[in-house]
Amino acid sequence: MTNQQTFKIAIASGKGGTGKTTLSTNLAALIAEREEVVLVDLDVEEPNSGLFFNGTLVHEEDNHNMTPNWDESLCTLCGLCQEVCNFNAIIQLGTSILVYPKLCHSCYACSELCPVNALPMEPTQIGKLRDYKLGKLHYVESRLNIGEEQAVSSIAKTKKYVAEKYPNVSLAIFDSPPGTSCPVMEATKDADYVILVTEPTPFGFHDLKLAIETMHELKKSFGVVINRYGIGNDEVINYCKAEGIDILAKIPNSRQIAELYSEGHLIYPSFPEVKTALSNILEHCLSIKEGERI
Amino acid sequence: MKIAFTAAGKDWDAMIDPRFGRTEYIVIYDDSSDELSVIDNSAVKNEAHGAGTATSQKIFELSPDILITGNGPGDNAAKALEKMNMKIFVGAQDLTLKQALEAYRKGSLKEC
Amino acid sequence: MKEIVVISGKGGTGKTSLTASFGIMGAKDVVLADCDVDAADMHLLMQPDFEVAEDFYSGEVAYINQSNCTSCGLCQDVCRFDAISLHNEQYVISPLDCEGCGYCARVCPTETIINNDLLVGQLFVSNVKTGGQMVHARLGIGADNSGKLVAKVKDEAKVLALKNKKDYILVDGSPGVGCPVVSSLSGASFVVLVTEPSVSGLHDLKRVYELVKKFNIKAGCIINKADVNSDKQAEIKRFLMDEGIEHLIDLPYDENFTKAMTLGQTIVEYENQNLTSLLEQTWEKIKQLTNQNNREK
Incomplete structure (x- = not known):
């Protein structure tokens, strides 16, 4: 398994657009003012964290999925591959076999069941992993090529890369994809602590409850950060209080914050209260980290 | 000549189904015999993923000369349809099969 | 009957609030379909x-x-998803990890593995306060949205619209650029793109428009929170011009959207002034373009 030293914080949310990326980038930048930290963008369909940093690229590699590759010279056109594929990723059209790598789930059934080995599995490039450095901040992202849908393997690989490359960094922050589906579960399943970002609105509250359900399912310890605090109502706060869920911070609603975000700027350097909120979040995470050591 | 339609029903008065992969039916018109034949596509419609490739495969087996549909096939389906010696006409949504055939004969459907 | 689909690529642009507002204005003439099933x-x-x-x-x-x-273990050998493990000398499958590829069932020598249909959630048909109807779905935890689920939600809406002779199906489309959004777009008469003037808003708009283009569907765009960043707003407008996308309206950054939502209302029910009249104009324009789209053929 991964090393024991790095404390892994995943930042997630049910609803999109609540400020996950804002929190991840600002928190990572604040930590990097005093110690080494890794920020990992696992929203592989749409990794936007990088828009906030102008770092130096230190490493780049391809991400792959294994998919079957048709060897015409061996194929007897028996049709078994098409029959076994549950995803319509391989079809036979007369005398040719067509493989759709984007629909393929890499289950290997067609390849291994082919009686004449005419479908060897080969790596297909589906995106790139990039590792940037800016001062004490390491920023790692994986980006799927447009139209690729199989996100889970890239998420798993990115986590592995970070664990191997930065075993001695004490904190790593994982920006997760939105929603409650497989990619989210993959992104958060081995985090030591999860921060759920929400808005104090009916939509935010509804989606927060779904995210909380997911965290219970994964048996994760988690806390909530309320973004755009001041708009909406107290439903989220009352709910968290009633359920005994920690509210780590409230980030104020402000048009100026929206403007900074739209330009791709960090927030906390211009907003002391955001900096205080981030410090509180960090302190809470560190206390949990220490708690686990004891 | 055989003409295939993606269709929401089974006869000339049925509407064109604008979808390719998840079309309800595939209707084939053979102008040499002036007959319609109907293929139920509901099994494909219920595939979680990859409906486009599965429907393409069916079309291949039917080997029409012309396909008339609505929005047009997606990427996956297009890749399979390329392999066939068939012309594809789109933009026939909101027409019945009969109207779509007339529109095709008048040359008012877009070839893709 | 026409199908209007609202999509945005990025989350948090106000897509759902706007779709709901159009739903209120369309009232009884509209069947609503929520295909944003992840949220x-x-x-x-x-x-x-x-x-x-x-x-x-x-x-x-x-x-x-x-x-x-017979505990031969062949199923575990072939599974690439680590979904099969041995517990108390019995092989069991973890449903959350199972990808549904069916490989294990195919190789099992005693045919003791069966593929069950996977329950992913629930589908609802409701009467709503507009006087019209709405179809929506709720996914279970860890379940993925799929082209099939989106198609099913839209089909139910279509059946209702035909049965009750409604003019429009209004679809709150799926996020992202994958299979569900393709299924959301499939069959659409007109697409409404909702974006915001930020680095990521523009980026995601471009990505999702690639799909719209592929399906030859006419599209219009709403720039929400347009006054937050005038440079980005201008950049979006240039993009719309280059692509021949109808620029439907610029909406200001306005916290009344949220205030309305807090009361369980759309903006057009909450305020009676500026935003409402902008949205009324927009809805008329959308209907006009949707219908015009057809006469052109």
Whole structure:
């Protein structure tokens, strides 16, 4: 398994657009003012964290999925591959076999069941992993090529890369994809602590409850950060209080914050209260980290 | 000549189904015999993923000369349809099969 | 009957709030379909009565019938998803990890593994406060949205619209650029793109428009929170011009959207001034373009 030293914080949310990326980038930048930290963008369909940093690229590699590759010279056109594929990723059209790598789930059934080995599995490039450095901040992202849908393997690989490359960094922050589906579960399943970002609105509250359900399912310890605090109502706060869920911070609603975000700027350097909120979040995470050591 | 339609029903008065992969039916018109034949596509419609490739495969087996549909096939389906010696006409949504055939004969459907 | 689909690529642009507002203005003439099933929120503004609820299945999940299992372990050998493990000398499948590929069932020598249809969530048909109807779905934890689920939600809406002779189906489309959004777009008469003037808003708009283009569907765009960043707003407008996308309206950054939502309302129910009249104009324009789209053929 991964090393024991790095404390892994995943930042997630049910609803999109609540400020996950804002929190991840600002928190990572604040930590990097005093110690080494890794920020990992696992929203592989749409990794936007990088828009906030102008770092130096230190490493780049391809991400792959294994998919079957048709060897015409061996194929007897028996049709078994098409029959076994549950995803319509391989079809036979007369005398040719067509493989759709984007629909393929890499289950290997067609390849291994082919009686004449005419479908060897080969790596297909589906995106790139990039590792940037800016001062004490390491920023790692994986980006799927447009139209690729199989996100889970890239998420798993990115986590592995970070664990191997930065075993001695004490904190790593994982920006997760939105929603409650497989990619989210993959992104958060081995985090030591999860921060759920929400808005104090009916939509935010509804989606927060779904995210909380997911965290219970994964048996994760988690806390909530309320973004755009001041708009909406107290439903989220009352709910968290009633359920005994920690509210780590409230980030104020402000048009100026929206403007900074739209330009791709960090927030906390211009907003002391955001900096205080981030410090509180960090302190809470560190206390949990220490708690686990004891 | 055989003409295939993606269709929401089974006869000339049925509407064109604008979808390719998840079309309800595939209707084939053979102008040499002036007959319609109907293929139920509901099994494909219920595939979680990859409906486009599965429907393409069916079309291949039917080997029409012309396909008339609505929005047009997606990427996956297009890749399979390329392999066939068939012309594809789109933009026939909101027409019945009969109207779509007339529109095709008048040359008012877009070839893709 | 026409199908209008609202999509945005990025989350948090106000897509659902706007779709719901159009739903209110369209009132009885509109059947609403919420295909944003990962975060199906539109019902929160619509007072649905959940008249019909049905389980929804998509894909498969493997299950080992223990009585015939010889514990040969072949299923575990072939599974690439680490979904099969040995517990107390019995092989069991973790449904959350099972990808539904069916490989294990195919190789099992005693045919003791069966592929069950996977229950992914529930589908609801409701009467809503507009006087019209709405179809929406709720996914279970860890379940993925799929082209099939989106198609099913839209089909139900279509059946209602035909039966009750409604003019429009208004679809709150799926996020992202994958299979669900393709299924959301499939069959659309007109697409409304909702974006915001930020680095990521523009980026995601471009990505999702690639799909719209492929399907030859006419599109219009709403720039929400347009006054937050005038440079980005201008950049978006240039993009719309280059692509021949109708620029429907610029909406200002306005906290009344949220205030309305807090009351379970759309903006057009909450305020009676500027925003409402802008949205009324927009809705008229959308209807006009949707219908014009057809006469052109």
